[in-house]
Amino acid sequence: MVIVIQCKDKVGLVAEISKVLANFKLNIISMREFVDTLGNEFFARLEVTTFDDVDSLQKALKGVLPNNASVKVNPNPNKKVILLVTKEHHCLSDILVRNHYQTLGASLQCVIGNHPDLKDLCDRFDVPFHYVPHQDKTKEQFENELKSIIENNELDYLILAKFMRILSPAFIGCFPNQIINIHHSFLPAFIGASPYKQAFERGVKLIGATAHFVTNQLDEGPIITQQTITVNHTFGTKDMVKAGKEIESAVLSKAIQAVFEDRVFVFDNKTVVFD
Numbered sequence: 001m002v003i004v005i006q007c008k009d010k011v012g013l014v015a016e017i018s019k020v021l022a023n024f025k026l027n028i029i030s031m032r033e034f035v036d037t038l039g040n041e042f043f044a045r046l047e048v049t050t051f052d053d054v055d056s057l058q059k060a061l062k063g064v065l066p067n068n069a070s071v072k073v074n075p076n077p078n079k080k081v082i083l084l085v086t087k088e089h090h091c092l093s094d095i096l097v098r099n100h101y102q103t104l105g106a107s108l109q110c111v112i113g114n115h116p117d118l119k120d121l122c123d124r125f126d127v128p129f130h131y132v133p134h135q136d137k138t139k140e141q142f143e144n145e146l147k148s149i150i151e152n153n154e155l156d157y158l159i160l161a162k163f164m165r166i167l168s169p170a171f172i173g174c175f176p177n178q179i180i181n182i183h184h185s186f187l188p189a190f191i192g193a194s195p196y197k198q199a200f201e202r203g204v205k206l207i208g209a210t211a212h213f214v215t216n217q218l219d220e221g222p223i224i225t226q227q228t229i230t231v232n233h234t235f236g237t238k239d240m241v242k243a244g245k246e247i248e249s250a251v252l253s254k255a256i257q258a259v260f261e262d263r264v265f266v267f268d269n270k271t272v273v274f275d
Contacts, residue, residue, distance in 0.1 A: 001050050002077070004262050005061070007069030009035050009042040016064040017044065024060070026051055032274040036267065043265045043272045072262070079106040079156040079260050084146070084163035085113045089121055090245045091161040091182055091252050096125045098253075105260035109153040112146060114165060134165060143171045159256060160214065162248070169216040177266050179214035180224070180259065182252040184244050207231055207240050209247040211255030213266060222271045224255040224264055 005017070014033060021028060026048045033044040051057060058073045065071065085092050092111065098104040110128040111118065122129035130149050134142045142165075150158065160181040172179060208228035215221035227247050231240060258264050258273055265272040 001048050001074045002072075002262055003044075003046040003048060003057075003061070004072045004075065004265075005042070005044040005046075005065065005069065006265055006267070007042050007071075008066040009040050010066060013042055013065070014044075017046075017061065020057075020060045020064055021046075021048060024051060024057055026057075034272050034274075036272070039268055041267055043267075045263060045274050075262050076156065077105075080109055080154040081106045081157045081159055081256075082109050082150055082153060082155055083111045083159050083161045084165075085111055085118050085161050086164040087115050087117045088162040088245075089118055090249050092118055092121065094249045094253055095159070095161060095256075096121065096127060099127070100125050105257055106157070109155065110149070112149055114142075114163070139168055140170075143168060147171070147174065157256070157259065159252075161252065166218065167214065172214055172216060177213055177222075180252075180256060181212055181214050181219075181221070182248050182255075183210045183212065183219050184241075184248055203233075204231070207244055207247070209244060209251040211251050213271075215269070220269075222266050222269050224258065224271055224273060225251055227251045227254075 007013075014031075018028070029047040029049065031044065031046045033042070035042050054073045058071050061071050061073070062069055083092060083095065095104060095108065099106075099108040108127055110130060111122050112130045112132055113119070114132055114134045116131045119129040119131065132142065132145045132149070137145075155175075156178065158175055158179045160179065162182065167179070206228045208226055210219075210223055210226045212219070212223045213221040227250060229243060229247060231243065235243070258275075263274040
């Protein structure tokens with residue numbers, strides 16, 4: 001059973017938490033904790049032995065923690081996710097395969113694309129695909145169609161698996177800290193469109209990818225994980241794109257695994273990630 005806690009820090013928190021668990025005769029299998037000293041914020045993730053009376057345990061923990069503490073006891077271990085895609089298949093393919101073999105750590109509800117190109121791939125894995133074209137529509141009309149499909153499914157997280165459309169603040173506000181994007185750049189470098197072209201023109205020796213939560217500031221949401229590889233003068237833009245696709249799939253996979261396992265905390269446009 002997993003317990004995740006986020007609250008203001010104070011002396012003796014770990015002792016108080018341990019005492020509550022001991023009173024419920026729960027053994028701590030593992031515990032990770034971190035204190036942001038500048039923000040005076042405490043974060044903890046514990047794995048403990050199984051216990052049925054979750055409500056009583058949660059109430060007891062809140063009783064010893066500072067006011068407004070966030071305490072989640074045994075969060076749903078099988079998250080419900082929806083993917084938004086455009087035309088590129090590499091991130092989608094990785095998630096479809098892991099969903100098929102039940103190693104994703106989540107249940108893929110459906111895929112929504114603003115182009116029909118990836119429907120055949122989803123059909124092969126028996127995953128529902130919804131085609132919602134954006135052409136000849138206002139952004140509001142397009143996003144209302146997206147929301148209509150999303151609202152007809154259970155959702156914990158919305159994953160932008162190379163979804164090449166900028167979402168409005170109104171849409172993002174409906175899913176706070178629930179939208180995860182993979183950006184084909186090592187942020188904060190090369191924000192926005194065509195980052196590999198930007199990287200080539202700048203003559204960089206490293207390219208990378210960044211998985212982050214989506215906020216109203218384009219490509220500036222809390223970063224979950226990043227990765228880079230080296231390139232050299234022989235790499236053209238197409239070579240960088242090809243190399244970058246492998247990084248993008250790996251970074252998105254690592255990020256969503258951490259999120260699905262409740263190892264990620266968001267605080268002040270940053271994240272605390274327990275590996």
